[in-house]
Amino acid sequence: MLDPRILSERRDExxxxxxxxxxxxxxDEVIGLYEAVxxxxxxxxxxxxxxxxxxxxxxxxxxxxxxxxxxxxGRALKEAVSRIEADxxxxxxxxxxxxxxxxxxxxxxxxxxxxxxxxxxxxxxEPRQFGFEARDHLELGxxxxxxxxxxxxxxxxxxxxxxxxxxxxxELALQRYALDVLLEDGFTPYVxxxxxxxxxxxxxxxxxxxxxxxxxxxxxxxxxxxGTAEITLGGLYADSILDEAELPLKLAGISHCFRTExxxxxxxxxxxxxxxxxxxxxxxxxxRPEESDAMHDHLLGLEEKIFRGLELPYRVIDIASGDLGAPxxxxxxxxxxxxxxxxxxxxxxxxxxxxxxxxxARRLKVRFRRSGSKKNELVHMLNGTAVANSRAILALLENHxxxxxxxxxxxxxxxxxxxxxxxxxxA
RNA sequence: GGAGAGGUGGCCGAGUGGUCGAAGGCAGCGGUCUUGAAAACCGCCAGGGCGCAAGCCCUCGAGGGUUCGAAUCCCUCCCUCUCCGCCA
Numbered sequence: 001m002l003d004p005r006i007l008s009e010r011r012d013e014x015x016x017x018x019x020x021x022x023x024x025x026x027x028d029e030v031i032g033l034y035e036a037v038x039x040x041x042x043x044x045x046x047x048x049x050x051x052x053x054x055x056x057x058x059x060x061x062x063x064x065x066x067x068x069x070x071x072x073x074g075r076a077l078k079e080a081v082s083r084i085e086a087d088x089x090x091x092x093x094x095x096x097x098x099x100x101x102x103x104x105x106x107x108x109x110x111x112x113x114x115x116x117x118x119x120x121x122x123x124x125x126e127p128r129q130f131g132f133e134a135r136d137h138l139e140l141g142x143x144x145x146x147x148x149x150x151x152x153x154x155x156x157x158x159x160x161x162x163x164x165x166x167x168x169x170x171e172l173a174l175q176r177y178a179l180d181v182l183l184e185d186g187f188t189p190y191v192x193x194x195x196x197x198x199x200x201x202x203x204x205x206x207x208x209x210x211x212x213x214x215x216x217x218x219x220x221x222x223x224x225x226x227g228t229a230e231i232t233l234g235g236l237y238a239d240s241i242l243d244e245a246e247l248p249l250k251l252a253g254i255s256h257c258f259r260t261e262x263x264x265x266x267x268x269x270x271x272x273x274x275x276x277x278x279x280x281x282x283x284x285x286x287x288r289p290e291e292s293d294a295m296h297d298h299l300l301g302l303e304e305k306i307f308r309g310l311e312l313p314y315r316v317i318d319i320a321s322g323d324l325g326a327p328x329x330x331x332x333x334x335x336x337x338x339x340x341x342x343x344x345x346x347x348x349x350x351x352x353x354x355x356x357x358x359x360x361a362r363r364l365k366v367r368f369r370r371s372g373s374k375k376n377e378l379v380h381m382l383n384g385t386a387v388a389n390s391r392a393i394l395a396l397l398e399n400h401x402x403x404x405x406x407x408x409x410x411x412x413x414x415x416x417x418x419x420x421x422x423x424x425x426x427a
Numbered sequence: 428g429g430a431g432a433g434g435u436g437g438c439c440g441a442g443u444g445g446u447c448g449a450a451g452g453c454a455g456c457g458g459u460c461u462u463g464a465a466a467a468c469c470g471c472c473a474g475g476g477c478g479c480a481a482g483c484c485c486u487c488g489a490g491g492g493u494u495c496g497a498a499u500c501c502c503u504c505c506c507u508c509u510c511c512g513c514c515a
Contacts, residue, residue, distance in 0.1 A: 042477065045484040052484085055496050059445050067495085074495030197505095222505095241437065241474085243455090365474095369437090371455090376474080 001363050002102050004095075007031045017105050020112045020321035030098035037095045040088040047084050051077040104359040107293075107330035110321050117320035118333075124304065125313030127337045127345060128399060135405060136340025137397040138271045141167070143405045144423025146397070149271070159261060159276045163393075166407070166422025170396065171279060171389055173416030175254055178281040178387040181306050187252040187283065192232035194256045195223045200235035203364045205327035205356070214259050229253030230383040233284035234360060241376055242286070242368040248295060249286040252386065254279070271394065273341070273348060278390035285382045286366065289358065292380035296355040299384035300332050303351045306386060309412035312395050313337040315347055328354040336395040345398075350391045353384030397423075 007014065008031050015027045054077055058070055111119045141147025146167035152160035163171050179189055198208040201215055201224045208215045208224050216225040226232055233253045242249070257280045261269075272278075283302065287295045300316065307314050319331040331354040335347035358378040361367070367376040400408045405424035409417045 038477080041484085045477070048484055051496095055445075058495050071495045078495080243437085367474095369455095 001099055001359065002104070003358075003362065004034050004099060007034055007102075013105065014102060017103060017321075020106055020110075021103055021324060022114065022322040023101070023103055023326075025098075025101045027102070030095070030102060033091065033095040033098050036091050037088065040084065040091055044081070044084045044088055047077070047081045051081055103324075103326040104329050104357060106321050106324065107355070109318070110324070110330055111318060112322075113320040114322040115320070118317040118323070119320075121316040121318055121332070123313070123315040124308060125311070125337070127313050127339070130339070130401075132403040134339050134398070135401060136271070137394045138340075140397045140401055140405055140407065140423060141271075144407065146407075146423055147272070157276075159274065161272065161275060166417075166419065167393060169417045169419065170393055170409075170413075170422060173413055173418075174387050174389055174392055175279065175281055177309070177413055177416045178306050179252060179254070181302060181309070182250075182252040182281070182283060182386055185250070185302060187250040190229070190233065190236075190251060190253045192226075192229045192253045192255045194226055194258070196226050196231050196235060198222060198224055200238065201226070201231055203238060204231050204234045204360050205325065205363075206231065214261070216258050216260055225258035226255060227259050228257050228280060228383075229255035229282040230284055233282065234364060234381060234383075237286065237366045238364040240366060242366070242379065244288070244368055244370045247286060247288050247368060247379065248291060251284045251286075253282045253284060255282070256280075257388075272390040273338075273394060275390050278388060280388045281386040283353070283382075283384040283386050286361075286379045287382065288368065288370075289377065289380050292355050292357060292382060295380075295382050296330065296332070296353060299353040299382060300334075303334050303353060303384060303386065307334060307336065307350065309410065310392070310396060311410040311412075312350075312399055314350065325354070327356040327359045329357045329359070330355050336391070337399065338395055339398045340394075341398075348391070348395075350395055351385035351388060353382065355380070355382045357381075 002014065007027070011027055011031065018025050018027065051074075054070075054074055058074065062070055111117055135143075138147070138149070141149075145165050146163065148162040148164060149160075151162045183189060195218070198217070201208040206215055206227060207213050208217060214227055218224070230253075232255060233251045236251070237249070256277060258277050259275075261274055261276060283299055285295050285299065304314075304316070314334050314336045317333050317335060319328075319333055324331055331352060333349050334351045336350040337345060338348045339345040341348050357380050360381045361378040366379050366381070368379050369376050396410075397407055400410065401423075402408055402421075406421050407423040409420055409422060414420055
C-alpha cells in the first residue's frame, strides 16, 4: 500500500499513476477519508487523555461520596471513548478499502499503455529453423511419454498434468540448475510452505478472496495455497526491523505454485503454458531504497544467465504501465521462443521480475535501521522467477526437439538430468 | 486430537489490579580511560500516530469482556514448548 501521509502531497502523481495503469480510483475521495480518519483519531486521543487524567485522580484515597462521583464520571468518560472508537473504526475500514485500491507509483521509464505496449529491450538467440515438421510440446509429451494431461484431468481436473519419465528428471534438474546459479550469486536457499495465511497473502498484494482471485483457499482451514514463493518469502520478514548491514537479503525459494486461473481459459494457453499447479524457483530480495533499481537489473541478469544456459532464444521486455500489477513499480518479462505457440511459433512469457519498492514492505512492516540512525525506514522488495518449471519444460521440449520426437538436453543441464536425451525412444 | 506450561522491547528476561511503556542483562550508539584496541566505568537506547515544539495518544500474541482503573482477572482465537495418542 501507499503511505497514507503522502496522499495529498503527491496527489497528482498518484492520479497519474492510476491513469497510466488504467485503474479507476477517486484519489480525492481516499484523501478525504484519510482526513476523516485523522480527525476522529485526534478526537479519540483527546477523549483518552481526559480518561487517563481521571484515572490518575482515582488512585488516591477518596471518601465514599467522592468515590461514587468519581466512578460515575469514569463510566461517562468510558462511554464517550467507545462512541468515538466505533466511529473511527467505521471510517478507518472505509479508508483502508480505498487505500488498498491505490496502486504503487510507476517508474518514469515504464512505457505507457496496455498489454501490447511493452518496450522490447533486446533479443538473444535466433528461433531455430527445423529441417522437419516441428511438433508442439503436447505431442512431444505424448509420444515421448513425458506428459499426461488426460490423467491429470481424470484425477484432479482440467489444467492438471502428470510428469513422467524424462520429464521428471527434467523437473528436478531445472530446480537444481537454477538454484546453483543463485547460490553462486550468494542467495540463501529455502524450501517454503506451499500454504500461507490469508493475511500474508494479502500483505504481498494478492487478494486471497473475491471473484477474480487467482488464489485457492482451503475449505477446512484458514489457509491459502500459495501462487508463488514470493508470498512465503515475503512473509518471512513481516513485522521485523533489519540491520542495515544485513542488506541486501537475497532469498531463493522453491515451492509449488497454485493458481485458479479464473477466466483465463482459451487461446494461447494450451498445455503446460497455463496450469493450476507448477514448481518454481523464486528469487526474492530485500534492499535499501536506493539500491532497488540496481537490484532489479541484477535479477534480470540472473534470469538471462539461466535461460542462456538452457539455450533458449528469448527477448526481454519492459512491461507497459497498464499491465503492471498493483504492487509493481516496474516489471521486466523474459519471453522465450515457443515454436509450438500460435501459428509458427511466438514468444511467450517464461519469467518475470518486479521491483515493488516499499509497497509490500509497508503493509508487511519490514523496516531497517541505518547504522548510526535511530529512524527506521521501509525496505524495498523485489521478486523474480529463476525458473518456472511448467513453462521452462514447455520451451525446452519445443526448442530442443529432434526429428524422432526425442528431446536433446542442453549441455548446462546434462549433469543435472544425467542424460543427453529424453523422450521418444528413450523412455 | 488429549493433558499441561507459556507468548513482555533488536534479543534474553522480571513483572498477578493503580507507584508500569515496563526492572535487570545482552547487543547497539555516545563518552571517559588508552599510542590503538580490549576491559572497566558513565550516559543514551521499544514500535507506531499527532504536533514547529513542549507534549499528548496507542501498543505487553490477536480480538472481545470485567473494572473508575488491566501486561496483571475472565472468554474466544492464533502460536510455541513438554508429555500422551496417531502418523510418513
